[in-house]
Amino acid sequence: MKYIHIATLLIGLATFTSCDNELTIDPVGLVTDDQINATPTLNTVEKSVSSSYLMFSNTLNIMGAWNWDDGLVSNNDIILQDMASDDMQKTWVSNADQPWMDDVDNFTFTSENGGVNGVWKYNYEGIKRTNSAINFLINPEIESITGITTERKNQLLGEAYFLRSFYYFALVTNFGDVSLILAPVKTYQEAFDKAVRAPKAEVWNQISTDLALAKSLLPNSKFSSETEKWRVSKGAVIALQAKVALYNEKWSDVITSVNELEGLGFYGLNANYFDNFSVGTEYTDNEVIFSFDHQSNVVPARGNGHCALAGWNFFAPTTDFLNSFEPNDPRKLYTVNAPQQWVNKILGTINGDNKGNDQSPSNKVFIRMADALLWKAEALNETGDYSTAIDYINKIRIRARTTITADGTPVPAGTLPDRPASSDKATIKNWLISERRAELGFENQRMADLKRWGIAKQVMNASGKKFQDKNILYPIPQSEINASAGTLTQNPGY
Numbered sequence: 001m002k003y004i005h006i007a008t009l010l011i012g013l014a015t016f017t018s019c020d021n022e023l024t025i026d027p028v029g030l031v032t033d034d035q036i037n038a039t040p041t042l043n044t045v046e047k048s049v050s051s052s053y054l055m056f057s058n059t060l061n062i063m064g065a066w067n068w069d070d071g072l073v074s075n076n077d078i079i080l081q082d083m084a085s086d087d088m089q090k091t092w093v094s095n096a097d098q099p100w101m102d103d104v105d106n107f108t109f110t111s112e113n114g115g116v117n118g119v120w121k122y123n124y125e126g127i128k129r130t131n132s133a134i135n136f137l138i139n140p141e142i143e144s145i146t147g148i149t150t151e152r153k154n155q156l157l158g159e160a161y162f163l164r165s166f167y168y169f170a171l172v173t174n175f176g177d178v179s180l181i182l183a184p185v186k187t188y189q190e191a192f193d194k195a196v197r198a199p200k201a202e203v204w205n206q207i208s209t210d211l212a213l214a215k216s217l218l219p220n221s222k223f224s225s226e227t228e229k230w231r232v233s234k235g236a237v238i239a240l241q242a243k244v245a246l247y248n249e250k251w252s253d254v255i256t257s258v259n260e261l262e263g264l265g266f267y268g269l270n271a272n273y274f275d276n277f278s279v280g281t282e283y284t285d286n287e288v289i290f291s292f293d294h295q296s297n298v299v300p301a302r303g304n305g306h307c308a309l310a311g312w313n314f315f316a317p318t319t320d321f322l323n324s325f326e327p328n329d330p331r332k333l334y335t336v337n338a339p340q341q342w343v344n345k346i347l348g349t350i351n352g353d354n355k356g357n358d359q360s361p362s363n364k365v366f367i368r369m370a371d372a373l374l375w376k377a378e379a380l381n382e383t384g385d386y387s388t389a390i391d392y393i394n395k396i397r398i399r400a401r402t403t404i405t406a407d408g409t410p411v412p413a414g415t416l417p418d419r420p421a422s423s424d425k426a427t428i429k430n431w432l433i434s435e436r437r438a439e440l441g442f443e444n445q446r447m448a449d450l451k452r453w454g455i456a457k458q459v460m461n462a463s464g465k466k467f468q469d470k471n472i473l474y475p476i477p478q479s480e481i482n483a484s485a486g487t488l489t490q491n492p493g494y
Contacts, residue, residue: 039145040136040139040146042146044136044146045136045137045142045146046156048129048132048133049137049159049160051129052126052129052159053292054129054300055075055122055125055126055129055167056126056364056366057294057364058292058294058304058305059294059301059302059304059358060073060074060358061073061305062075062301063118063121068098068114069100069114070121071100071113071115071116071117071118072117072118073118073305074118074305074306074309075118075119076114076116076118076122077170077444078306078315078442079101079104079115080115081445081446081448082442082444082446083104083105083315084104084105084107084447085447085450085460086446087317087441087442087446088316088317088318088442089105089316089317090102090314090316091314091315092313092316093313095313097312100113100114101314103115105465106465106466107460107466107468107471110475110478110494111475111476111477111481111494112477112478113475115474116175116474116477117477117479119170120171120175120476120477120480123167123168123171124179126163126164126167127167127168127181128185130160130161131164131183132184133157134157134160134161134164134183135184137153138157154217154218155217155219155224155231158213158218158232158237159224162210162211162214162232162240164182164210165206165207165208165214165240165244166366168180168203168206168207169207169244171203172204172207173247173448174474175473175474176473177198177203178198178200178203179194179196179197179198180198180206182206192484192485195483195487197489204244204248208241208244211237211241214232214237215237215238218232218233218234219234220234221234221266222264222267223283229293230291230293232290233289233290234264235261235264235267235289235290236289236367238257238260239261239372240290241253242254242261242375242376243367243372246378246452249382251379251382252383254376255380258372258373258375261369261372267287267289267369268286268287268369269373269396270285270286270287270399271399271403271404272403273331273334273399274334274344274350274403274404274406276365276370277334277344277345277348277362277363277365279348279349279363286369287369287370288363288365288367288369289367289368290365290366291363291364291365291366291367292364292366293363294360294361294362294363295361296357296359296360296361297359301359303357303358304346304354304357304362304364305360306364307346307356307362308357308358310342310346310347310355311355311356311357312356313341315343315346316341316343317442318463320463321437321441324434324437324438325438326438328412328415328416329401329416329438330403330411330415331403331438331441332438333405333406333407334350334406335441335442336442337350337406340352342355345441345442345443346442347360347362348360348361348362349362350406365443370399370440371439371443371445374393374396374435374436376392377392377393377432378429378432380392381425381432386422386423386424386425389428389432393428397417397418397419397435400416400438419431433455436449451472456471457469457471468493469493470491470493470494473491474491475490475491476491478490
């Protein structure tokens with residue numbers, strides 16, 4: 001007898017048995033029904049949290065064996081945010097491989113597209129895992145049952161709340177209203193009852209609630225664990241609180257949270273821009289706030305599989321992206337070496353090492369301090385503090401022009417001069433838009449930025465893409481709507 005998962009919407013716990021089929025393979029590290037129902041052990045509790053991180057991984061085939069058509073080979077955030085934007089094209093040389101990626105790139109995708117299906121499934125699988133972990137950890141008897149210390153329990157619970165909020169952040173920003181599921185789903189009836197879209201305001205409120213809980217539980221230190229520095233920290237929570245406020249245009253809250261993040265004293269801009277991405281500086285730099293810890297040749301697999309895809313010719317810059325950099329901006333070569341066809345930020349190297357390596361140890365960076373400082377600059381501009389907004393933009397430019405260059409040559413004098421004083425909000429906003437593109441290129445931010453700024457259609461159409469009003473949200477995967485018997489509704493226009 002084999003288990004068949006009918007849809008990720010059912011959060012993987014509503015399953016039925018069949019002697020003939022197996023539609024999907026259980027992801028590595030899955031906490032099973034038997035484990036949930038059995039008396040938990042310390043190992044089970046620890047595993048339930050650590051497995052919740054795995055959905056961030058770009059490791060190949062976490063969700064299925066080479067299931068390209070359903071978008072399950074790797075996490076597709078890079079497809080929906082970078083390849084869909086004006087920064088990235090599918091491959092260095094046009095080909096017919098993976099046409100669903102072309103459909104995302106050209107905005108001809110439908111609700112059956114593998115990219116949206118993969119993002120939906122990866123994030124709901126993560127939510128399923130975090131719900132299981134939280135269910136264990138909120139048990140008032142968990143300490144006596146497992147022997148876990150109060151300190152460790154609080155840390156793990158704080159991590160789980162953050163991870164659930166992070167997964168829901170990806171869902172609400174990509175799809176709008178989504179199913180809000182906050183506990184393990186154990187029966188078919190419960191699964192179908194929950195197959196209804198909650199208003200996005202309710203989802204945002206839950207994200208904020210989870211983050212507030214996480215913040216109260218995590219230790220006041222740069223790392224939650226000195227031996228496992230990849231785990232969620234209080235700084236990561238505060239940063240995501242700032243990002244949530246940014247996406248909801250709560251400008252004063254953005255400023256407050258970034259001020260708090262700066263006040264921790266744990267983070268700052270690295271002197272060298274590429275230290276954010278280099279394999280050699282992972283967890284020793286000052287700027288990265290939250291990243292996924294890729295490792296080579298471990299079980300379960302934890303390598304950066306996007307390096308393998310880069311070796312297969314995927315993830316190429318557009319000409320417009322390359323031309324968007326100001327003269328001599330060293331961030332251009334650190335992002336992508338076009339002559340060599342190396343996407344350095346993904347590879348974690350500037351010499352081509354790790355290209356084609358599905359077990360690359362190069363980390364996936366989700367939040368770093370430069371991003372947060374630009375959130376603050378945006379909020380300051382929106383609230384009329386123009387001079388301080390410009391100061392923060394210039395902080396990013398100063399670091400960029402004083403960094404060590406990828407080819408070892410000095411940055412020419414006059415590169416990236418400070419933005420001058422201005423009280424024109426629109427001018428400062430345009431400077432900010434340009435700075436974010438240069439600073440955060442290929443870091444899965446561009447399309448989300450364009451959408452929240454309300455300029456996605458304008459920018460995409462100018463680049464020759466057929467962005468329509470409906471594309472402000474991605475479609476709910478048709479397979480999920482079918483699995484819910486139509487209870488789950490589609491976004492308008494799809």
